[in-house]
Amino acid sequence: MDLKPQPPPEVGSPDETRRQLLEAAGAVFAAAGFRQATVREICRRAGANIAAVNYHFGDKETLYAEVLRYSQQQAFEKYPLLPGIDAATPAPVKLHAFVRSFLLRISDPEPTAWFGKMMLREMIEPTGALEALLEERIRPMAAQLGGIVAEILGRSPDDERVRLCSLSIVSQCVFYHHCRRVVAQLFPEQTLNASTVEPLADHITRFSLAAMRHLPEPEKAKRRSRRLSAHRR
Amino acid sequence: MDLKPQPPPEVGSPDETRRQLLEAAGAVFAAAGFRQATVREICRRAGANIAAVNYHFGDKETLYAEVLRYSQQQAFEKYPLLPGIDAATPAPVKLHAFVRSFLLRISDPEPTAWFGKMMLREMIEPTGALEALLEERIRPMAAQLGGIVAEILGRSPDDERVRLCSLSIVSQCVFYHHCRRVVAQLFPEQTLNASTVEPLADHITRFSLAAMRHLPEPEKAKRRSRRLSAHRR
DNA sequence: TGACATGTCAAACAAATGTTTTAATTATCT
């Protein structure tokens, strides 16, 4: 008897069922979320027995964590943060590439879009699998965007306005994903899909560039109050 | 015997349990969503028997629909679309009031914020109760904002750029709500709460005003392609 | 071939949950 009972046989065995479970689970978790997804449905789609999940992954939660990691790798492999961009590229072009890649990543058909959908679920119903991925993927992403914005604003990446502008940019990207249903009913033309990705990326980039280039200096609270506020109670 | 058995006694009876259920359900549905919320938990919080929901509302789904409507009324009663603003007010001030009221509406403590939380859930797991509210509340809201944006851009409210800019503005507002957890971990200072509402409203308004005032004319696809894109495959 | 680990399967278990039922209780009206 060998001494590594934990990791399922590394090369020898088929491992086919395990892979099928991972794929099926990706689709089901992305579509239904952790709690509403059922082990039975996952096994059915994988053509496996109901006991397969517990045998291969221990429990539903472990399977979920592995699917999240797997789908994240897939998504960023297909759509890197800055595809085909080098350091010398002008910041506005970098920004456009960032926004475009972001939109493609979350609007792609099935396997690639799993990560975006699971992230969206995690925002509302965190399972604990989020924290690790945040530091591993989202923090570097924020740093990347922060660098671009800092270059455009001519300020330090630590500057608060750099953070605020970065968030304003990301917010426009995730919006078409998070609020897809509302946009689809109110303004069907602006729904995010394969044929609207490019114009939407263009708009978001232009809008944000114009904003950052002409953003007024932050004013003192009192003056701001007089200029923008009508009635502040 | 009178002829209206349907509506529970209009004035006579206590009606206290029903109200308690509505309040408790608001908290539970907002926190857990429709499916994960349990009738038992709602009844427990309301100090009522497990059969109370079915007796007073028929079933869980009807209770949910009533809670959604109730919370929506509460939220917009406390924070109207444009509080204390008349038609003659300059558009930038209107915009600031709109953004500020929006942020307050979704960041308010418990009873008022229920609607925002339930809306967020509806985006991901629609129960069918959303459509009605969309036409009733969200469509007029979009029209209101569209009017302000059209005024700033000097264009028709039907213009596509008016729609896109409106969405860019709303997206920044909902972002701090939808992605609260991520923002809290990455940039704790920018988390939406009572003390950050005002500076966030100021930033979003300034950012969007600068963008709209200096938005370049949309370019032909070819020229745009040359100016912003690096590698388009 | 025979022993052993690995994987699969059908069935069952245990817990959670929306709903129903039936009886008891309370309020309302004559």
Place this chain on the structure above:
DNA sequence: AGATAATTAAAACATTTGTTTGACATGTCA
């Protein structure tokens, strides 16, 4: 007070769902 309707309460029902169990099959290696 007494009759009638409205409300509450406890228990049970039916379904769903994650997990476990024990039998069976399959492959590997001596």
